[in-house]
Amino acid sequence: MTVKKMKRRAILAFVQDKPGTLNKISMMIRRKMYNVDTLTVCKAKAAGVSRMTITLREDDETKVLQVIRQLEKFTEVIRAKELDREQSYWREVAIIKFELEKKAFEKLQKKYQVEILDAQPHDIYIVQIAGPTERIDSFLKDVGSEHFIEIARTGVTAMDK
Amino acid sequence: MKGTELVLRALHAKGVKYIFGYTGGAIMPIFDEMEKQKLFTFIMPRHEQGASFMAQGLSRASLSTDTPQIGVCMATSGPGAMNLVTGIADAHMDSVPMVSITGQVATGVIATDAFQESDVVGVMMPICKQTYMPLTTEEVEKTVHEAFYVATTGRFGPVVIDLPKDVQVQSVGEKYSFNPKTFRPKLPGFYYHPSPEREVVHQAIEMMNRSERPVMFCGHGVISSNAGAMLQEFAEKTNIPVAFTLHGLSAMPVDHPLSLGMMGMHGTVEANRAIMNADLIISFGMRFDDRVTGKLNEYAKNADVIHVEIDPSELDKNVATTVAINADVYRTLHVMLHDPELVSKPRRRWLKEVADNRKVTLDGVAEELASGVGDDGKLLMKSIISRLSDITAGKDIIVPDVGQHQMMAARFYNYQTNNSWFASGGAGTMGCSLPMAIGAKLARPDERVWSISGDGGFQMNMQELCTIMEQGTDVKIMILNNGYLGMVRQWQTLFFDGRYAGTPMTSPNYELIAKAYDLPYQKVTDLDQVDAAIRAAIDHNGAYILEFICDPSEVILPMIPSGGGFGDMIVSRPKS
Ligand SMILES: Cc1ncc(C[n+]2csc(CCOP(=O)(O)OP(=O)(O)O)c2C)c(N)n1
Ligand SMILES: [Mg+2]
Numbered sequence: 126m127t128v129k130k131m132k133r134r135a136i137l138a139f140v141q142d143k144p145g146t147l148n149k150i151s152m153m154i155r156r157k158m159y160n161v162d163t164l165t166v167c168k169a170k171a172a173g174v175s176r177m178t179i180t181l182r183e184d185d186e187t188k189v190l191q192v193i194r195q196l197e198k199f200t201e202v203i204r205a206k207e208l209d210r211e212q213s214y215w216r217e218v219a220i221i222k223f224e225l226e227k228k229a230f231e232k233l234q235k236k237y238q239v240e241i242l243d244a245q246p247h248d249i250y251i252v253q254i255a256g257p258t259e260r261i262d263s264f265l266k267d268v269g270s271e272h273f274i275e276i277a278r279t280g281v282t283a284m285d286k
Numbered sequence: 287m288k289g290t291e292l293v294l295r296a297l298h299a300k301g302v303k304y305i306f307g308y309t310g311g312a313i314m315p316i317f318d319e320m321e322k323q324k325l326f327t328f329i330m331p332r333h334e335q336g337a338s339f340m341a342q343g344l345s346r347a348s349l350s351t352d353t354p355q356i357g358v359c360m361a362t363s364g365p366g367a368m369n370l371v372t373g374i375a376d377a378h379m380d381s382v383p384m385v386s387i388t389g390q391v392a393t394g395v396i397a398t399d400a401f402q403e404s405d406v407v408g409v410m411m412p413i414c415k416q417t418y419m420p421l422t423t424e425e426v427e428k429t430v431h432e433a434f435y436v437a438t439t440g441r442f443g444p445v446v447i448d449l450p451k452d453v454q455v456q457s458v459g460e461k462y463s464f465n466p467k468t469f470r471p472k473l474p475g476f477y478y479h480p481s482p483e484r485e486v487v488h489q490a491i492e493m494m495n496r497s498e499r500p501v502m503f504c505g506h507g508v509i510s511s512n513a514g515a516m517l518q519e520f521a522e523k524t525n526i527p528v529a530f531t532l533h534g535l536s537a538m539p540v541d542h543p544l545s546l547g548m549m550g551m552h553g554t555v556e557a558n559r560a561i562m563n564a565d566l567i568i569s570f571g572m573r574f575d576d577r578v579t580g581k582l583n584e585y586a587k588n589a590d591v592i593h594v595e596i597d598p599s600e601l602d603k604n605v606a607t608t609v610a611i612n613a614d615v616y617r618t619l620h621v622m623l624h625d626p627e628l629v630s631k632p633r634r635r636w637l638k639e640v641a642d643n644r645k646v647t648l649d650g651v652a653e654e655l656a657s658g659v660g661d662d663g664k665l666l667m668k669s670i671i672s673r674l675s676d677i678t679a680g681k682d683i684i685v686p687d688v689g690q691h692q693m694m695a696a697r698f699y700n701y702q703t704n705n706s707w708f709a710s711g712g713a714g715t716m717g718c719s720l721p722m723a724i725g726a727k728l729a730r731p732d733e734r735v736w737s738i739s740g741d742g743g744f745q746m747n748m749q750e751l752c753t754i755m756e757q758g759t760d761v762k763i764m765i766l767n768n769g770y771l772g773m774v775r776q777w778q779t780l781f782f783d784g785r786y787a788g789t790p791m792t793s794p795n796y797e798l799i800a801k802a803y804d805l806p807y808q809k810v811t812d813l814d815q816v817d818a819a820i821r822a823a824i825d826h827n828g829a830y831i832l833e834f835i836c837d838p839s840e841v842i843l844p845m846i847p848s849g850g851g852f853g854d855m856i857v858s859r860p861k862s
Binding site: 140141145148149152153156187190191194195197198199200201202203204 | 407408411412416417436473474475476477597598599601602603606
């Protein structure tokens with residue numbers, strides 16, 4: 126079965142920082158039969174409030190609206206909205222460990238200017254790269270999957286312009 | 287003060303009189319305190335599911351009285367709590383306010399698979415409005431107050447409080463204080479918007495004034511906000527016919543000239559055709575469930591939709607609105623009714639069309655009712671319900687179970703009393719009737735309550751006969767025994783080539799059952815016994831069981847096949 130890639134959506138929710146909230150939200154999203162692409166949570170500016178960014182795939186506007194309305198129905202959710210791709214910044218961070226010849230790495234570094242966390246002998250590097258998902262994907266492609274040792278990505282966090 | 291005392295103090299402050307509960311290790315301390323205080327009437331079901339439906343019956347029936355009460359059920363941890371699940375899920379689907387309190391193992395052993403430990407919060411979270419697990423005794427009283435607030439504010443729903451045993455038995459510190467009068471729950475995310483926006487109301491009124499073929503929908507929200515009388519006034523003032531959802535029934539007299547009766551899968555021809563041909567739907571407090579709409583892309587194609595609903599997540603969920611009014615039904619009707627722009631139009635052509643549609647099934651039904659029996663000479667459910675309706679002048683409280691008899695009771699009882707019909711709709715839970723009728727009778731002791739079940743559903747919570755015996759509850763019980771899981775049999779007849787898989791139903795000897803519970807009983811097999819039997823039950827001071835032997839081949843029509851549209855409505859019985 127081929128699955129058509131649907132439009133990626135980011136939903137931002139401000140929620141009460143208490144046990145069970147994440148469970149409740151993820152359960153509702155499962156019930157709506159979405160596979161969460163990424164989900165990030167951090168403390169918001171206000172005390173006792175968390176900021177949650179969820180990305181999932183859906184073409185149908187009204188279905189996204191349903192998810193948002195059902196999120197807002199939870200007493201724990203203070204506010205939820207969709208972030209328009211054009212009107213917001215979506216960013217993530219990745220830490221990547223790989224083995225690459227020095228020359229090849231230097232060439233890459235010219236293009237991406239990543240932060241080197243560790244450069245070990247035997248051409249093993251640990252680097253940190255931040256930016257839009259596409260930038261990280263492109264860096265990983267340029268490194269080449271045969272060179273990866275380990276990859277850690279945070280998933281998307283986002284903010285309105 | 288101990289946690290147990292604080293729970294009970296909060297329940298008392300919330301006007302709770304009845305507690306439906308079943309004890310066990312993790313809830314014993316609360317029961318013990320209850321026994322000391324003797325502030326509540328304790329009612330023991332014979333299965334926790336019974337407790338949950340009794341609580342529902344109490345909440346639903348008392349809603350329209352001067353003293354609304356919220357049903358409270360209690361159970362122990364693990365299996366006790368799990369036995370409440372069906373009744374809580376049912377209350378959630380039907381937006382019934384209810385508070386369930388379950389004992390939990392002590393905080394020190396939670397998540398160690400302790401004896402009788404279940405993850406109650408985890409299980410209940412998706413099937414109720416809110417769950418709580420207070421972890422300190424200081425939180426207990428506040429939690430109960432908040433639970434009542436959440437259950438009864440906005441769209442109603444069931445709330446679960448899971449109370450660890452140590453939190454029950456510990457005492458609060460000296461400095462503890464709580465004032466229920468000044469308490470306001472801190473719920474920054476709890477959205478509640480009861481008043482309609484002026485602008486959308488004006489838009490709606492303009493649309494109604496323009497409409498030539500409008501139809502109004504009366505949903506559960508009309509009952510829940512006690513707006514039945516106002517809806518009737520509004521319908522009369524605007525001259526717009528009214529169709530009812532299953533839960534909207536009894537909000538106004540169902541034989542009112544503007545009433546179209548029930549809509550949807552087993553709705554009347556006049557209701558469903560009006561919807562099919564309407565240019566405007568004005569819907570009050572309902573959610574366009576699939577049993578109401580049938581196939582969505584064929585639904586009310588030519589109609590604009592005004593949707594008045596307290597829960598914003600229901601707006602535009604199944605049916606796209608032209609005007610969405612996110613507000614309380616009562617308040618919205620109040621504003622609309624007094625709007626000087628509102629006009630009444632004769633709409634002669636439309637009402638003539640409606641009147642013509644009423645005639646489609648009239649003769650067939652009249653014929654069936656006149657005969658009263660099916661081909662095999664056995665009683666027709668519709669004639670029994672119709673006789674009950676006539677004898678009681680449509681004034682009694684009807685609590686059906688789930689199945690054909692339920693749809694017959696929805697269609698053939700002539701509801702005259704506001705809020706007098708309590709069914710399981712969204713979940714369609716067989717076995718709900720007997721316990722729900724007990725709760726309803728406690729809420730409205732001066733009214734007559736009929737529990738009407740099929741042979742299948744009756745056997746699901748039959749154990750509650752013992753509660754009836756113990757409490758002396760005066761519930762009139764009808765078993766419409768067709769020897770089948772009739773509603774499923776009907777689908778098998780119509781769509782499965784008459785293969786009756788898993789639907790023939792053996793019943794026990796109900797006479798002996800009645801005897802065992804010390805209840806009077808009559809078996810009714812012939813038409814000429816029906817009236818006398820109903821009257822005997824009415825005249826008897828106390829519960830009474832009537833068993834009617836019914837025709838298994840009777841079908842409830844019209845019917846829109848599952849997944850079909852209104853155009854697919856089966857109006858008369860296919861020739862066999
Ligand atoms: C708990 C539960 N199990 C199964 C069903 C599916 N179901 C719906 S109606 C029905 C038949 C009910 O039979 P009975 O109680 O005899 O009523 P009748 O339809 O014959 O009037 C069944 C099995 C249900 N609604 N609830
Ligand atoms: Mg049956």
